[in-house]
Amino acid sequence: MSFPFDPELAYIGPGAGFAFLGSFVSILGGVLLGLISVLLWPVRVLWGAVTGRQGYKHAKVKRLVFLGLDGLDPGLAERYMQEGKLPNLSRLREQCATRAPLFDPARERATLRALLDDLLEKPR
Numbered sequence: 001m002s003f004p005f006d007p008e009l010a011y012i013g014p015g016a017g018f019a020f021l022g023s024f025v026s027i028l029g030g031v032l033l034g035l036i037s038v039l040l041w042p043v044r045v046l047w048g049a050v051t052g053r054q055g056y057k058h059a060k061v062k063r064l065v066f067l068g069l070d071g072l073d074p075g076l077a078e079r080y081m082q083e084g085k086l087p088n089l090s091r092l093r094e095q096c097a098t099r100a101p102l103f104d105p106a107r108e109r110a111t112l113r114a115l116l117d118d119l120l121e122k123p124r
Contacts, residue, residue: 067092 048055069077081090 077086077089080086081093084090
């Protein structure tokens with residue numbers, strides 16, 4: 001068989017095959033895990049009904065709200081709350097169950113970690 005043009009020869013290295021295989025395995029794994037979770041959902045519901053588990057019925061905390069305001073300047077927020085421009089945030093501060101500062105960017109990560117540790121009852 002003769003072509004009216006010269007064929008171009010190119011080398012495709014093993015990296016392309018590895019990338020394709022890795023993507024295929026990831027997609028296949030995701031689909032299989034999704035299918036397994038959908039198929040096991042009725043079994044989990046029945047098991048919960050048989051054993052009488054009520055989920056969070058005996059939880060110590062009935063309602064928990066994490067409010068993260070990234071990029072909010074604490075100084076401006078304090079000033080606006082004092083001027084009455086942020087009445088809902090002022091009311092939230094008054095009703096807040098925790099006594100930690102509402103705005104403390106320097107200790108934000110440590111405060112959140114301590115709060116989560118207390119909620120999960122893990123020793124620090």
